[in-house]
Amino acid sequence: MAELRDAGILMRLMNKAMINMGVDVATIYQRCGIQPELLQEQDLRTPHQANLIFWNVAESVTQDPNVGLHFGEHMPVFRGQVLEYLFLSSPTFGEGLKRSLSYQRLLTDAAQATLELSDDLACLVTDTQLAETRQLRHFNDCSAVGLIKFFRYVTEDAFRPSKLSFSFEAPEDLTEYQRIFECPVDFSQPSNRIYFKKELLDLPSFHAESELLQLHEQLADQHVAKLEQQDVVHEVRKIIGESLETSQVTLESVAERMSLSARQLRSALSHADTSFNQLLADYRCRFAKRLLVCTDESIDEIVYLTGFSEPSTFYRAFKRWTGLTPVEYRKQKTGVRA
Numbered sequence: 001m002a003e004l005r006d007a008g009i010l011m012r013l014m015n016k017a018m019i020n021m022g023v024d025v026a027t028i029y030q031r032c033g034i035q036p037e038l039l040q041e042q043d044l045r046t047p048h049q050a051n052l053i054f055w056n057v058a059e060s061v062t063q064d065p066n067v068g069l070h071f072g073e074h075m076p077v078f079r080g081q082v083l084e085y086l087f088l089s090s091p092t093f094g095e096g097l098k099r100s101l102s103y104q105r106l107l108t109d110a111a112q113a114t115l116e117l118s119d120d121l122a123c124l125v126t127d128t129q130l131a132e133t134r135q136l137r138h139f140n141d142c143s144a145v146g147l148i149k150f151f152r153y154v155t156e157d158a159f160r161p162s163k164l165s166f167s168f169e170a171p172e173d174l175t176e177y178q179r180i181f182e183c184p185v186d187f188s189q190p191s192n193r194i195y196f197k198k199e200l201l202d203l204p205s206f207h208a209e210s211e212l213l214q215l216h217e218q219l220a221d222q223h224v225a226k227l228e229q230q231d232v233v234h235e236v237r238k239i240i241g242e243s244l245e246t247s248q249v250t251l252e253s254v255a256e257r258m259s260l261s262a263r264q265l266r267s268a269l270s271h272a273d274t275s276f277n278q279l280l281a282d283y284r285c286r287f288a289k290r291l292l293v294c295t296d297e298s299i300d301e302i303v304y305l306t307g308f309s310e311p312s313t314f315y316r317a318f319k320r321w322t323g324l325t326p327v328e329y330r331k332q333k334t335g336v337r338a
Helices: 008-021 025-032 036-040 050-062 067-074 082-089 093-101 137-154 175-181 198-202 210-243 251-257 262-271 276-294 299-305 311-322 326-334
Strands: 005-007 045-047 114-117 121-125 161-165 193-197
Touching (some): 005 008, 008 045, 050 067, 082 137, 093 114, 137 175, 193 198, 251 262, 262 276, 276 299, 276 326
Antiparallel strands (some): 121 193
């Protein structure tokens, strides 16, 4: 199964929440292995599995047993993205919600959100594809708070949950759940659910505009197509990383692993504005830099690990990438003579 990833906007919202709370952000990032400059990447997608590490570290650093609730409470409303525009330009809240569920991949690959209706209530089921995250209390707490906050924003504060259900076991103290959600909350349920009055689906949007809605749907389609292109790039990088040390990595060998012809893979990468040679060079460059700075491996061993057949070829490539020799780069970054 391909790696599930989340949109970078979620990480940036979490960063704002931590700053607003005065949390030791630097320590959390250091313990999670996150480089702060990562937040500046425009097309950032982070591994969904990383939530398991992040929330464990966040609770440990803050010593807050309700850290998910509080991060959700302090993070800004999700705004400035195409999903917001789809909601606002749709005729009603219900149409905006149904339309956005078709594009939920723009937020996360792991989402399986669905809308269920009964006589009086509507229910948004908000599970993910990872069993671990379904049981991760802080992740689910924060997601629920963030969704409700966004729904209140797009409905001019009319949205109120009628009841919430969580898949994890009930914590000992439910005070914060009662304060933040202001509705009944059930635990140890089969899935995570947000119930609300069905009549809210018919709530009109004051910003509805049919022409803008059509443009926003086209933009959402373009974003999904771009993600699909990035999927190919991500898979190629993954295969390069898995194969580099043990075999000669070529366009043909990677295409075979992906059940594509070399021509199909070349075309797919071209549509993603890159090439196989560029991805291979980028991977080798990052890998070589990491080995030089973070390990004591000899230069000869790094030549082998990065898939070069001759040290001279590696030296020329590294000088082209960085303007420095491998020895100079290691010395500059670590202060240690190679």
